Amino acid sequence: MPNATASRPPDVRAVGLALILVLLSLGALGILSAAASTPRVETIRLGSDLPFELLVDDDGALDAQTVLTLPSTQFSSHDGPLSQGYTRAVSWLRFNPPAPRPGGAPWWLVVAPPYLDRLTVFVPGADGYTRMETGDLLPASARPVRDRHFVLPMTPDSTQPMLIRLETTSVSLLSAYFTSPEAFVSQRASSSFLWGLYFGIACVTTLLCIGLGFIQRSRLMLAVSALGVAYLMVASTQGFTYVLLLPDRPLLAHHLTSISTLLTLAAHLWLLREALLTRQHFPRTDKVLLAGGALFVGAVTALLLGLYGQAMTVLMTLNALIHALAVATALRLTCLKGVSAGTRAIAIAVSITSALAILAALSVLAVVPVSLTLLHLWQYAMLGLMVAILLASVHELRMQQQRLDSLQAERLGAAEARRQHLEDRVKERTAALQHAHDQLERALRDERHAQFKQRQFLAMVSHEFRTPLSVISAATGNLAQCPTPSTEALTHRLAQINRATRRLTTLTDNCLADARLSAATLVIEQVPTDLAALLENAAELARLSSRQLVQVNIEPGLDTQCRCDHALVTIALSNVLDNAIKYAANSPIHARLTAAQDNFILTVSDEGPGISPAEEASIFGRYERGSAAHNVSGSGLGLHVSREIMRAHGGDLRLVHTGGAGATFEFSLPRRPPGTQARQVTS
The missing domain is CATH 2.60.40.2380 (Immunoglobulin-like)
Structure with missing residues (x-):
């Protein structure tokens, strides 16, 4: 059954008052636009x-x-x-x-x-x-x-x-x-906002009218849509078309202003015919409006004959008279019985805009003093008329929708059955997708478990591999300190074994450190450490490995106590020292430990070939090696692992000097490491 409120006649006064308020609001906006277009400063x-x-x-x-x-x-x-x-x-x-x-x-x-x-x-x-x-x-x-x-x-x-x-x-x-230029720019900012608001409302209203015209198959809405040419006229008479669309086609913009003005006058008369229902109630007035619209459209030919000014004098006079007739017709329509509330409200809006159109026409003809405020008010009143008609049409559409509700009630049962069927299908499909999701989750867990086992295996193999290498390194070191006097070759071979062992140990340490740093649950074992002693030990290992001069310089009076992962920091320092030894060609290596603010600063400098500027950005990448490394053995892990170790401690490793005079790498290590990123260990 239809809703009881659907058959109740609408409140004529409420609808009319709402549409009049729309007109007054847009009229006020027009006055504001005129005021914004009038500069007040300087x-x-x-x-x-x-x-x-x-x-x-x-x-x-x-x-x-x-x-x-x-x-x-x-x-x-x-x-x-x-x-x-x-x-x-x-x-x-x-x-x-x-x-x-x-x-x-x-x-x-x-x-x-x-x-x-x-x-x-x-x-x-x-x-x-x-x-x-x-x-x-x-x-x-x-x-x-x-x-x-x-x-x-x-x-x-x-x-x-x-x-x-x-x-x-x-x-x-x-x-x-x-x-002044300043005042002009300030005024343009405010007026541009209001004009943008005007054209924005105009575009939205026109599109809504076109949509309702096709939905309702309404001649009135089609007439309102045709009145959208008025916004082209406004854009042309205000100079927007010339500046924004046709800056290099002045003659085309000039004629577009004239043509859009004539078409706007014709479209307005068509709108009056449909809004005032002249075909049904006022046939004589309908003929006048029809003839006037045809005359305005035909007047476009006056442009070709160069008689536009003379024609417009006659047409604007005729336009004022026709709109006076429209005001009288609108007032008569509001007094007719059987007219809907929406039609009466539209008639009131038409009478207001027609009265403003009369004043605008007389102003253009110089019959009354020209007023830019009046012209702006008429432009916004036209927009208000479209909005009023749109609201009235929406109201009528709502009433029709209420009448259709009763017809749709009988279809709700079938729609509910179809909905239930679709829900069952959705549940079945959801269950199948959930099953597939669970299978993927299990496969992902298995893959993660396999990767975890693989990392454990690699760590175990590396650890087991490192133990005998450490023993070999210690034995060869003892032999090197007490060489057999019978042959010099033994000493040379022991040095080779020591260097090879050192290389394998470094590679193993880097692999272990890289695997540890790549783990999702990295824990930095921070223990109290004397950074100066750690640096001296790393330098001593480098000297024993290569017999090359490594000079260590500690800032006098510096407190070198810190908390860090002793093993990882040793690996980081050893990697950079080993690189300096390999590339420095038997020249001295300089290591200096200082402090700046809350960080220890440790620099390692060499006098080797340096690093080219093109390689500075990639030298810290995993398995990346410089162009100078083609005759030097290495894995490309050392610098990458060293920088990741420093960053894991809250510090960094960076290249601060390169070129033909060697390379300088700078370590930064916090004196007080952040407790949220590492686990404190008391030794």
């Missing part, structure tokens, strides 16, 4: 602040020199914006420019509207008059400042009169002001 307006003299040149034969010499009796005085209506006559404005800005900073002259054909400004200066030209028939690249309005930087001489020559085929409106 601004001098032509007319109100700088009165001007107007001379109408019917045939356009006068030149600037002649106009400057004419007496004031041939001019008419004005203290507001210029409004001449549609005329082909040339207008000359003569006025005294403002006083110079402090420091000789330039003024910016801003002229609107941006659809004037040709604007010539004669600026007085110390060397005579400078001619500046602009207009919407010139490409954007010809403008001194690229903006949707005409902006001309200048520093005029305030003691001489200034001239503006206006020639246009469109309506002769001119609003100009002098401002």
Whole structure:
């Protein structure tokens, strides 16, 4: 059964009040946009602040020199914006420019509207008059400042009169002001936000109207969608189309302004026909609106004949009369019986926008004083009309939806059965996926267990392999200290055995350290350690292995006690010392231990071939070796393992010097290691 509230007639007053509030809100936004477009800081307006003299040149034969010499009796005085209506006559404005800005900073002259054909400004200066030209028939690249309005930087001489020559085929409106570049940029930021909000709401509203038009198959919504051409007209008359879309096609942008204006007037009449239901209730008014729309569309041909100005004078007069008829029709529609609340609300919105359209048309025709606030208010009222119609249509769609709810009740049983069937299928599929997931989890655990066993095996083999190597190293060391005097070859071979054993021991230590550092559960066994003694031991091992000079320098008075993993740090130091010995070509090796802030700093320097700059970034990689290592044995693990050991302690290892004079590596080791990353061991 339908919901009881579905058959209840809607509250006419509530719906109408809501739509009127929408119109008033958007109208207020239009007033704010006009206010944001009017600079208030360091601004001098032509007319109100700088009165001007107007001379109408019917045939356009006068030149600037002649106009400057004419007496004031041939001019008419004005203290507001210029409004001449549609005329082909040339207008000359003569006025005294403002006083110079402090420091000789330039003024910016801003002229609107941006659809004037040709604007010539004669600026007085110390060397005579400078001619500046602009207009919407010139490409954007010809403008001194690229903006949707005409902006001309200048520093005029305030003691001489200034001239503006206006020639246009469109309506002769001119609003100009002098401002500073800073004030202009500030004003543009606020007005751009409001215009962006305007076009954003316009695009969303138009898309919603198009969607509802196809969903409801509504002629009214299609008419509202067609009114979206009004936003193209607004974009064109405000200069956005010229600057953003057609900067190098000024003539196309010029004609687009005229064509979009005519199409907007025609689309507005179509909207009036659909919104006021003239076909059903007012057939005579419907014929007038239909004929007016056809006339506006046909007037596009006036552009080809060069009669646009004359045609627009007639059309704007006709437009004002038609909208006066629309206001009367809207008021009559609200009094008819049997009209829905949405239709009455739309009629009220139409009457408001039509009244504003009448004032805008009279303003353009110079019948009433021109007002930029009025033009902005009409533009936002058009947007409000679309929003009001959209809300009314959504309300009607909601009422239809409520009526359809009763028809859908009988289908709920079948839908519920299908839903239950789908849920059963989903449960079956979920169970199958869970089973597959469990199998993958078991396989992953098995793989992790196998890797763990493999690491344990490698650690055990390496440990067992290292033990006999240590014994061999000790034995060969004893033999080397007490060589048999019978032969010198024995001593040489013992040295070879010792070096080989040292190499295997280092390789084994690096493999063990790399496996330990790669483990997920790395524990640093921190014990109290004398870093100086550890360095001396590492250097002594290097001396015994190569008989090469290793000089150790400890900063005097330095407390070298720290906590670290003795075995790992020994491996790190030995790796760097061994590398220095291998590459230094029997030259001295220098090891120095100092302190800086909270770290021990240990440097190892050699006088070998050094490391090329191209290899500095990769030398610490696992299994990476420099180009100088082609004749030197090694695995490429030493530097990688050493740096990882230092980082595991909270320090680092880095290359600080390279080149032909050797290489210097710097260890940094915290004096007080972080307890959260290591396990403290008391010795």
